[in-house]
Amino acid sequence: MNKPVLFIAEAGVNHNGSIERALQLVDAAADAGADVVKFQTFKAELLATAGAAKADYQVANTGEAGSQLAMLRALELSPHDHEVLLAHCQRRGIRFMSTAFDAASLALLAPLNMPAIKIPSGDINCGPLLLQAARLRQPLIVSSGMATLADIEQALGVIAFGLLGDAEPSGRADFDLAYCSAAGRAALAAHVTLLHCVTQYPAPAGAVNLRAMDTMAAAFGLPVGYSDHTLGIEVSIAAVARGACVIEKHFTLDRSLPGPDHAASLEPQELRQLVAAIRNVEQALGSPLKQPAPLEVPNRAVARRSLVAARAIAAGEIFRADMLTAKRPGGGISPLEFWAMLGRRAQRAYAADELIEA
Numbered sequence: 014m015n016k017p018v019l020f021i022a023e024a025g026v027n028h029n030g031s032i033e034r035a036l037q038l039v040d041a042a043a044d045a046g047a048d049v050v051k052f053q054t055f056k057a058e059l060l061a062t063a064g065a066a067k068a069d070y071q072v073a074n075t076g077e078a079g080s081q082l083a084m085l086r087a088l089e090l091s092p093h094d095h096e097v098l099l100a101h102c103q104r105r106g107i108r109f110m111s112t113a114f115d116a117a118s119l120a121l122l123a124p125l126n127m128p129a130i131k132i133p134s135g136d137i138n139c140g141p142l143l144l145q146a147a148r149l150r151q152p153l154i155v156s157s158g159m160a161t162l163a164d165i166e167q168a169l170g171v172i173a174f175g176l177l178g179d180a181e182p183s184g185r186a187d188f189d190l191a192y193c194s195a196a197g198r199a200a201l202a203a204h205v206t207l208l209h210c211v212t213q214y215p216a217p218a219g220a221v222n223l224r225a226m227d228t229m230a231a232a233f234g235l236p237v238g239y240s241d242h243t244l245g246i247e248v249s250i251a252a253v254a255r256g257a258c259v260i261e262k263h264f265t266l267d268r269s270l271p272g273p274d275h276a277a278s279l280e281p282q283e284l285r286q287l288v289a290a291i292r293n294v295e296q297a298l299g300s301p302l303k304q305p306a307p308l309e310v311p312n313r314a315v316a317r318r319s320l321v322a323a324r325a326i327a328a329g330e331i332f333r334a335d336m337l338t339a340k341r342p343g344g345g346i347s348p349l350e351f352w353a354m355l356g357r358r359a360q361r362a363y364a365a366d367e368l369i370e371a
Contacts, residue, residue, distance in 0.1 A: 018253055018295055019128065019238070020288055021110065021261040022047035025274050026088040035094065036101050037266055043105035045284040046292070049128055050107050051261070052098065054121060055114035057085035070214045071273040084273065092121060099125060116145055123149050134158030134212050134240075137168045144182070147175025153205045154259060156240050158212030162232055165207065166192065169233065173197035176204060201235060206259055209252075210240040214263075215277035218243055223255055230256070242277050246287040253294045262287060319345030320354065322363040330359050337369065346371060 022042035028035035035052065042050035061081040072078050090098075095111070102109040112131040113119035119130070119142065129152040136142050137160050146153060153172065157165055170188030177191055177200055191197040209226045221243060230237045238259025239252035249260050265278035279287060305313075318339040326336055332354050339348035345368040346354070354369065363369065 015295070015298065016258065018257065018291055019049065019259045020047050020291060021049040021051050021259065022284060023051050023240075023261050023263040023278075025051070025053050025263055027263070027265040027270070027272060027274055027278060028052070028088075028090070029270065029272050030087050030089065032090070032094045032097060034266065035090065035098055038264070039098060039101050039105055039107065041264065041266060041281040041284065043102075043107040045264075045281065046288040047284070048108060049110045050102060051110040051112065051131065052090060053088075053114065054090060054095065054111040054118040055085065056117060057082055057089060059115035059117065061085055067273075074214065074273050074276045075271060088272075095121065095125070113142075113146075116142065119145055119149075123151075128152065129154045129206070132156060132168070134160065134210050137164055140171050143168055143171040144175045147172040147204075148179060150176060150204070154208060154238070155205060156208040156210045156261075157229070158210035158240070162228070165229070165233065169201055169205065170197075172205060173201050176200035198234070201233075206236045206238055207233065208238045208240045208259060208261065209257075211242055214242050214274055215244045216242040218248060221248055223248070223252055226252065226255055226257060244277065246279070246283060246290060249287055250290050250294055253291050254298065260291060314342050314344040317341070317343030318348050319343055320348055320351060320369040321345070322365055322367050322369060324365050326359050326363040328359055328362045332357050332359065340366065345369065 022045065024035065024038040024042065028038060039050050063080060063082050065081040067078065067081055067084060071084065075084065099109045108128050109125065110127045110129070110131065111122055112133050113122050114133065114136070130146045130149060132143065132146060132153060132155040134156040137155065137157060155168060167188070170192035174182055174188050174191035177196055182188065207229050209229060211220050213220065226237045226239060236258045239249065239257045240261040241249045241252065242263065249262055253260060263274055263278040264284045265275045265280060268275050268278060268280055318341050320337055321340045323336055323338040334355060337351060337354060339351070360370070
């Protein structure tokens, strides 16, 4: 039996800075049957300069231009908020997770027994944060939005170096050596899952390229999942059918709320539909063996055919093509034996439509 898909309900910053709304997001994720509800943890001043502009999609989704810094300040969760959310997740039976965007936030999250440390797409080239995350020796989920295969390989080199020891690197050559070593590749295989991702909110279906999951799996020999920013639920379902072992999907309480990510998020009922659909697809994937399912076997006699007399046949007559036909039920002589029966003598008389016996 394949391992179940890990479904991460990405609350992100869709709480809009309100702990009350964040708690409601936990409830919605738990009610939907998600495995994990994930937030984002950062100090705005450690993440963006005063001059960092918003992305075009952030301008469109928030309805205003301005700096990232001001937007991010309004979306921070305090350390106490994290304690409240973690406790509520425990009460609701859903795992808590958050993405750290700076060293202090990663240190805050490290002891919280999360399912994994998430490396966001934007930090795939942030060497110090990658190294800090790797040295926690916890499961890592590395998102690859905006990345090339070369970008991913460089990030994996830093992670491999961090997984293998606590020495300070002298430069990129150390990361290359770690990545190329047997120990480094084994450490990556034991700790890292890659996520295919398109960093646009919402992402058009034509930009998704789910086949890139296959390319990543083949290139790196690591499990691959999908972080979905498209509208609707069908692309996530398709990703599971294509072999994704993790699905991450943004959700919100109300898509019309102001904020950078609401417009590309599912509402609670859609989230429930997606989780249910993924669980159905998981069951449908089943085994790679092509064989009858046990519940099919009784239907062979109903759906398949047997050789029967096309007309009344006297005992001793020689079977000719016009004397035999194939009709339901199955269970008698297979119609594949039609030609082998020609020229034989009937061992007894047959009425029309009677099953032929060997």
